[in-house]
Structures are given as C-alpha cells and as structure tokens.
Amino acid sequence: MKINAQQLLKEKNIRITANRILILESFLKSSYSLSIADIEESLPWADRATIFRTLMTFKEKALLHTIKDDDKALKYALCSDACQVNHHHIHPHFHCDICSKTYCLTQYEFPTPDLPENFKASNYSLIINGICSNCQ
C-alpha cells in the first residue's frame, strides 16, 4: 500500500482509530467502490453502525464520495485529489451490469451539457452502465 491510511487520516484531521484505519485501507486497496455490506464482509467483526458513521465522517471530510448506481445499497469511493481541491467536481462512474462493481473514472473527464436558462449547476454525477473489462 503506497498511501498510508493513518497519515491520510491525520492530514484530514480525523481522529485515528483501528476501525478507521482498516476501513480506509479497504478503500485504498480496492479498485472499485464499496457499500456498507461490502465492508461488513471484509471486516466481519466490525459493527454496521460504526461503519456507517465512519463513512459519514469520511464523506464530511471529503475523503469519500457516494455513488448511487443500479444496486440498492449506496456505494462509497475515495475522492481523488481533484475532488478534494474542488467540491464541485465531475464524477464519471462505470457500473458493470454483470459483476455489479462500480469503478470511479476520475481521470475520464467529460464536457458538461448546456442547461436551460437560469439553471445553475454545481455538481455533475455521471453513471455509465455497461460491461467492464473483467466481464467481457
């Protein structure tokens, strides 16, 4: 793991606890976004409410953002540096209809559409559905 979870927490002024380190490490290790249930599965001793509140905290501190894909459960993914600089950012995500994984495509920017008169955009969230490279 290149990026140190503990250090990242300190940088973000988040109190360091075992739970938080392990939950953050789950995200650092994963190439796709995770739901509360995903985290419960990888850390079976952890309490759902604690995971939930940890994710809330991480989101407030702009360490994570949420994604609503076609699955029932909300997913969470690490914010890139771009996210962290600017809270009003563009988020393309790819949801695989087969394995149901959702990938955060922060490096793939897209041009924003025009809007009707007097509509002011602050944030764009794009969900692309399809089939990922693993499931072809």
Add this chain to the structure above:
Amino acid sequence: MKINAQQLLKEKNIRITANRILILESFLKSSYSLSIADIEESLPWADRATIFRTLMTFKEKALLHTIKDDDKALKYALCSDACQVNHHHIHPHFHCDICSKTYCLTQYEFPTPDLPENFKASNYSLIINGICSNCQ
C-alpha cells in the same frame, strides 16, 4: 392536457384502469419527476402497493424511467420519444438542491466520455445538481 393518457396506455399495450390513467396523468401534468410518495400525496385514496406496481409496469413498457437523485426515494419520469426508440439512451437530469425537484432534460444532449480499454457502455445517466430557475 394535449396527450391522452388512455390512448398512450393503449398504444403501449397496457391494460386501462382508473388508477393507471390517473397516475399517468400525474406525470403528463408534471414538469418534473415524481416519487411514489409524491403520487400518494396527489392521489391520497390510492394504495402504495398499487402505485408501486403501476410504476413497475410503466417502466417495463418503457413509459417511464427511474432516476436516483440525492433524495432517498427513487423518482420516476416519463420517457421521451427518444427513450422509447432506443433503450440505450442518454439521460441528463437536473436536481435542484433547494426545492429538491428533478427535471428531465431530454433535449440537452451531452457528448459521452472515453472509457478505459474493454469497457463497453450501454447507458448513460447524468445527474446535475444545482439550483433551478424557480429557486434562484
């Protein structure tokens, strides 16, 4: 009302009932998308399960599509003709952070981003957050 709900149901091969006519009319009248709760409010005598199943049917028959915005409840909106021709379409939606209404911007197309190698897209769903013209 320009478009006739009853006729629309017939075209789509959906059995005509009082419930379905009134629910469909709610959508024809509305300039924004509706949740189950919204419909319950405007048709207080209607049963939630019936509304739910009606919306399922409408979605299956490509009369409606669903939108997951920042609200908890799922929203539904009429499909445009474009939707109906091609099931793999592009959906820009605008969610107002103040009044919480979500508008379907079918006329506002956007260019699709490039994807990583071997990722095949079939559907794009864009949620734009911001402030609508009514709330400026």
Add this chain to the structure above:
DNA sequence: TATTATATGCAATCTAATTGCAAATGAGAA
C-alpha cells in the same frame, strides 16, 4: 354475458439506512 387473465387493496415483510445511549477510547493537558 360469461370467462379468464390481470390488477387491486390490505397487511405483512424485507432491506438498507439511521438513531439513542451507555461504555470504551484517543489525544491533549497537567
């Protein structure tokens, strides 16, 4: 008008999210 598949209403269930509260713990002060 009779028949039959489909739609409805009601109550119950499910799933995921969310909260309350007392006990445990982290981080800075002494």
Add this chain to the structure above:
DNA sequence: TTCTCATTTGCAATTAGATTGCATATAATA
C-alpha cells in the same frame, strides 16, 4: 505518565422506503 473530556464505539432498536402474498375485484375479449 496519568488525568480529563470530548469523541467514538457497540449493541439494540427504529425508521423509511421498497416489495410481496393473497384473496377479491375488474378489464378485455370470446
């Protein structure tokens, strides 16, 4: 190092929204 106190945690309970089962009612067509 130990003390102090705000913060975090674990457990149980609750909420919100979605979804289902089943008996009855109804639409469409013969």
